[in-house]
Amino acid sequence: MSDLGKKLASIAFDELGADYLLAMREEHGNVAPVMLARGQDPGEIRLDVPYQLVNILSNIYPWLKDGKVAVVTRRCDEKALEEFFKRELFDPRRILKIGLACSKEQVAKCRCSDPVPAKTHIGEPQKAMEKDELSEKLMAMPPEERLRFWAYQFKKCNKCFACTLTCPVCFCDECILEEKTFVPEPGIPPGMSFHLIRAYHLADKCIECGECERSCPAEIPLLTLRKLLAKDVKEIFGFAPGDRKTVSPLLTVLEEGCNEC
């Protein structure tokens, strides 16, 4: 048992009283998610490989009839969990969080503006990144140039659906982007609506974990697109996803509802 594995198991099972532990582990040189029961050998736990464990959790949750799961959670994972709690898709009493503060390198990769978990169990809290350079560069461009930039990016898309499959806050089982109702182009690349609709769907949900961007084989800067819209939503409504107590402003009435006209 590695030291890290021991430490994690002790936090999960002794300190938090979990029945299961969801983390990343290296096996035969490959790092993959693993679900451990109390007493099982955690093996070579790896926390330096970013991965969407909440997405994994959402896939196995329906089969997990009872027991509490401790999950290694970065700040973004915490926020993803909040989105699940908000929709009553997870029972918050059954999910325990092992806070992982992301490394400086990781924070830089995600251009992360909110990298510190509510409670840090593992890692050293790092300073947030104030800005995403690509966002700034794009918004400083003339719009026509920006459109060409994105069009170039979107034309690289080969419709592999990695972005939707790895996204923790894509809740749907069937994706509407697979249907011609909204994406009429049958072939590759899909039309512009594929990316615009996906961005729109994430406007009130995206927790900026960067998983879509990491998983995109075409290397489309998807996280930047998310960040751009997130900034707008924050500016218009003062809303940011990742808190179970706040409802998406897109679903609710205006603040100053006037009914007297």
Add this chain to the structure above:
Amino acid sequence: MSDFNPTILAFCCNWCSYAGADLAGVSRLQMPPNVHVVRVMCSASVKGEYILKAISQGVDGVLVLGCHIGDCHYMTGNHRTAKRIPVVQKLLKDVGFDERRVRLDWVSAAEGEKFQRVITEFVEEIKGLGPNPVREVMS
């Protein structure tokens, strides 16, 4: 540019804006022939997806018209319209479209003249912006 004849889509709610459009017709108010109305029950049923799809397919402009705030036939329906459309506009802007290609306005059943004005202004605006560049950049 003068022979640019834009194709424009308008979603009108059944209770106010569609009725307002009818009134404009009954009053024989003349306006440019570029706008094609789709009737929906409430402006709040207009999915952002429709607008994004239309713009992605090359429609030059999309109008969403509903009842004035407070007058929605479904009480607070249009509150959601009022919040949704700005997000769609911002997204379009973020990827480099001119956000003026999408416009939200309120037209009551009594505002035939306002309907005429909104249509006329919008067509002028879209003519000023020129053809939707999406087909060219995506080809």
Add this chain to the structure above:
Amino acid sequence: MARIGVFICHCGHNIASAVAVEEVVKFARTLPDVVYSDHNLYSCSEEGLGSIKKSIEENKLDRVVVAACTPRTHEPLFRRLCEQAGINKYLFEFVNIREHCSWIHAKEPNAATEKAKKLVAMGVSKAALLEPQVESESGVIPTAVVIGGGLAGLTAAASLVAQDIDTHLIEMEGKLGGQLNDISILAPNFEKSADLLNKLVSELKKSERGHIHLGAKLVDVKGFVGNFEITVEEEGVQNKIPAGAIILATGTQEHQPEGEYGFRKAPGVVTQLEFERALQRGEVPKRVVFIQCVGSRQPGREYCSRICCNTSLKNALRVVEAGGTAAIIHRDIMSYGAAWEELYRQASERGVAFFRYSLEDKPRISAENKHILVEVFDDNLGEGVTLHTDLVVLATPLVSRDDSGDVSRMLKVPRDKNGFYLEAHVKLRPIEFATDGVFICGSARWPSSAREVMCQALAAAAKAAIPIKRGKVVTEAITAWSDPDKCAGCGNCVIACPYEAIEIVDQDGRKIAKVNETQCKGCGNCVAACPNDAMQQRGFTTRQLSAMIDALVKRALEESS
């Protein structure tokens, strides 16, 4: 494959003067799924309808598109025609080429014709995807429940039993009558409120349709129009009352002006309702000063409570009548309407003194020996006045009851920013809540005089009787439904629905959204809120509307090439 028939109307010259109708007919024949197209001079005339019907039968059409005027007036006519021709009426699609085309592009025949083609193409593409619908019909429990046994509730209940409807009147107190129990005389006609109450109560008791529940606590309300279940607790026992309609008549409470003008600190300072009780006991002081707008029409509570000026006028007259003196210190006298204005005139003539203060300079109260001093800067005189009095009556507004939040949650009805219940539309749908089958009357809606309260109560009773007398509720098939295979149970739709018509239910261990069709009004808010395309509205499905966009794009491309 659908078999669509397209009929283009000339509407005499109305359409044909701008749109080349026959050209549009030819164009329609080229559209997918269209097997027949024709034109009519007037589609809606007997001749037009007859020829459409014949074409439907001869060509075995299964979808009908009429391009003519506006669905807002003519859709029912053509839907009926379809039914007569054996097609489900929801397989009809209307295209507006008059109001939305020929009339507004009268001088551009070419453009108008091209636009008409696009509109027809859009309508046809939607029509191909239309599906037959069954209008849902549900029964109505022939019972009404009235919540609150004040003047409003009593009036409504008495009217309902008079219409031979079983009516349960739920009153939380041990006694009927509400506020009127404390108010013996009612202006403007100085009638005895006891007479009014006794008459109503005896009408209710006399009828075997009336069921009075006293000391009854409202615990829960479930269901929807035609089929509510109201749980009421009486003497520790919970009973469920099934009902078809509900009238809310829970009244208000009087604002208690803690700390203002020495209220509850100095003797001789009371509220209007306390003064009414004193008058009822026969205690009439020699000198009375009324101060108006205590706690209303000021920041924090801007509204005018409407009844307080009139009440002060009434009670000042009663004091004067008994040989005393009375003064009213006000900001404006709001004696709206002829009868109340007459009361104001009488009060002035009988020597009631009026002083006007401003919000910036409120009257001040101090005690001196046996009497109270009231100092006020009168705006009209432009100078300060000091009044000696035995009693100060504070005219405070009626405010929403402390428990109105609970009641509004139970009934799922909205309140305004002051806590009063909010009807569906002040002008277009007063008395009704947006939630079908629930009605509002009396001062719970807004502070009102007894007469107004009774009018509202009668209106509410009449409205509540409609579904009960009809015996069924029919819903137009434009309601929403959620595809259980697609729904992720995210609950977006539940939040977005203005009518609380959707709930998340468990289906084989999966959480999915379920729309209650009787509650659904067909606004489509939920459709737009659903990320998953699971939520659909009948007659406006996302496939149908998307197909319209596709048709427009396609035609625009054809045109430009």
